[in-house]
Amino acid sequence: MKKINRKYTDEFKLMVVNDYYNSPLGVRAIAQKYNLPSKNYINNWERQLKKKGILPPDVTKPNKAAGRSKESIAYKDTRTPREKHYEAKIQILEAKIAYLESLESLKPFLKKKSKIRELKYKAIMNIELEHPIWLLCEIAGVSRASYYKYKKKPLKGNTKIDKLVIDIYNKSNKRFGYRSIKSTLNNEYNFIVNHKKIQRIMKENSIQSIVRKKYKKPKEQSIIKENILNRDFNSTKPGEKFITDITYIPTQRKMTYLCTIIDLFNNEPVAWTVSECQDKNLSIDTIKKIN
Structure with a gap:
């Protein structure tokens, strides 16, 4: 069986070392708990983290020999072989789904077939914090060495404008599109660049750019009233039937609205209201004026 060389992040190393410091388990039990090939990993990680400044240099290993129970000497994995098998399968399936979704989101940027490998690297970069890198590389069919080599390679940007576009994009927290970048280049850097070139870069x-979801005002449920008048506009006495209408009156300042209520008996207005807003208050205020 081919041996898999796994790469562990500093966050994972710190978590393991802290667990070793704070739990009653010994170094061998901690290594077994996290499926590490050897207990030496924990000792080496401790030195590495201190060297990087992640762990304080004066932190010492806890003395766990005294008063340690038999249960704490070894970590007991209570999972059955079937459970372990299914958990491994689930991890692989979740990684495959995440990789395919990431790959699908990047397909609009694909132009040539020669860029398929580069697209795979970018798809892995988008989800490398959520799934093991060795597993994602295995799913994508690329080697981890080539992936890490690609990560170290700087972004394309040989000219000054290319570097400025990438820099402006990163400073905007990935919110600027080509229009905002073009405006920033023009106003702050005095660079007049065609928007198509920015799109190409x-x-x-x-x-x-990250597109914000547009706010949609929730629609109010409309209430349909019964048609009592039923187009019978004949009235035999005053105050029996009224009709209303709103007239738009343009002015120099803004649009003005006239709401009028007419008595069908003699077709004379009995109430009216003028307002700069066409809302429900316009109609309500007019109705209140009826004697």
Whole structure:
């Protein structure tokens, strides 16, 4: 069986070392708990984290030899072989789904077949914090060495404008599109660049602005009343039937609205209201004026 060389992040190393410090388990039990090949991993990680400044240099290993129970000497994995098998399968399936979704989101940027490998690397970069890198590389069919080599390679940007576009995009927390970047280049850097060139630079580096969801005002449920009048506009006495209408009156300042109520007996207005807002208050205020 081929041996898999796994790469562990500093966050994972710190979590393991802290667990070793704070739990009653010994170094061998901690290594077994996290499926580490050897207990030496924990000792090496402790030195590495201190060297990087992640762990304080004066922190010492806890003395766990005294008063340690038999249960704490070894970590007991209570999972059955079937449970372990299914958990491994679930992890692989989740990683495959996440990789395919990430790959699908990047397909609009694909122009040539020669960029398929680069697209795979970018798809892995989008989800590398959620799933093991070795598993994602295995799913994508690329080696981890080539992936890490690609990560170290700087973004495309040989010219000054290319670097400025990428820099402006990153400073905007990935919210600027080509229009905002073009405006920033023009106003702050005195660069007049065609928007198509900015779009090309963004496509080459697979960057796009984060689109905010537009707010949609919830629609109020309309209430349909019974048609009592039923187009019978004949009235035999005053105050029996009224009709209303709103007239738009344009002025120099803004549009003005006239709401009028007419008595069908003699077709004379009995109440009216003028307002600059066409809302429900316009109709309500007019109705209140009826004697």
